[in-house]
Amino acid sequence: MYNYEKYTAVKAEIERRRLAAEAEADSRSADLRAKSAEIAEIDRELSGTGMKLFKAALAGEDLIPLKERNQELNKKRREIIVSLGYPEDYTDVHYTCPLCRDTGYVGGSKVCSCLKEELIKATIASSGIGNLIEKQSFDNFELGIYEKDERIYKRMKNNLEVAKRFVENFRTEPGNLLFVGKTGTGKTHLSTAIAREIIKSGFDVIYDTTQNIMSDFETDRFKNAYSQAEPLAEKYLKCDLLIMDDLGTEFATPFTVSCIYNLINTRQNRGLSTIISTNLDQQELLSRYEDRIYSRLIGSDYRVLCFVGPDRRLV
Ligand SMILES: Nc1ncnc2c1ncn2[C@@H]1O[C@H](COP(=O)(O)OP(=O)(O)O)[C@@H](O)[C@H]1O
Ligand SMILES: [Mg+2]
Ligand SMILES: [Zn+2]
DSSP: OOOOOHHHHHHHHHHHHHHHHHHHHHHHHHHHHOOOHHHHHHHHHHHHHHHHHHHHTTTTTOHHHHHHHHHHHHHHHHHHHHHHHOOOOTSSHHHHHHHHTTEEEETTTEOOOOHHHHHHHHHHHTTTOOTTTHHOTTTTTOOOOGGOOOOHHHHHHHHHHHHHHHTTTTOOOOOOOEEEEEETSSHHHHHHHHHHHHHHHHHOOOEEEEHHHHHHHHHTTSSSSSSSSTTTTTHHHSSSSEEEEEEEEEOOOOHHEEEEHHHHHHHHHTTTTEEEEESSSSHHHHEEEEEEEHHHHHHHEEEEEESSSSSSSSO
């Protein structure tokens, strides 16, 4: 699920909106009181009604006359506002989200759609997918382009179906995918399409190239041992779904190979899903990485999908 820091940041932003909206309404009221003695008088009386109601309730008195007086004052106040040439709701609080009055919750505990939307936006922003998220989806992953070749068509149709099922079952059945195929065959497209759907259903997703991920591990490695900051690579070990793109294009050293193994292994042990894509074929994977990485990827932990067809970058 969305991580806690993101949730607190988004909640604080919504809270900030609410306070700003209330402060603006207050300042519009103050403005009107300066312009109209009548409004100043009404506001003075209205500001005491809470206390009056409270006292009357304690004393067991009838509250209806007080409430009626309150309504009458509010009505009069609106009339004056209009007569001064302002819109009737001029001093109302203009919330960004009237549904939850910028609290993030409706009816006490139900998460408002605005809070959900902001969480999705924040997760997209931190996912590393950037503008690919708008460009690449299941909807614009075309199969028609493969129809000339029955074998290619069947494979790519199957890949799309597996990807969609991966999304549908994500909540209950974490799983891992290995996308294998030459450049331009749609591996990044399909993996970011998956990311987009998984983020929308409320999970924390990170997408990046293997090279960039490894560079964060390198940075952590050479950081001051006394540094208080959370390691950069921590997020790759924690997110609900990690998409590690272009395995095999990173500069391979014994250090990166052991990082990749640790990453795959830790995520597997934690029951977190991973999608890895690579231009390398099985033989190249085996010769580049240790047997223990190869056997994880090609063994039973990962479902291997082969991407075939023309290089779409050249189409
Ligand atoms: N089946 C497809 N339908 C629509 N666009 C596709 C398809 N396959 C690939 N593309 C597009 O072709 C380009 C290259 O695909 P990409 O996913 O980057 O390939 P890969 O990651 O395998 O190298 C991208 O712009 C992608 O959106
Ligand atoms: Mg790619
Ligand atoms: Zn709301």
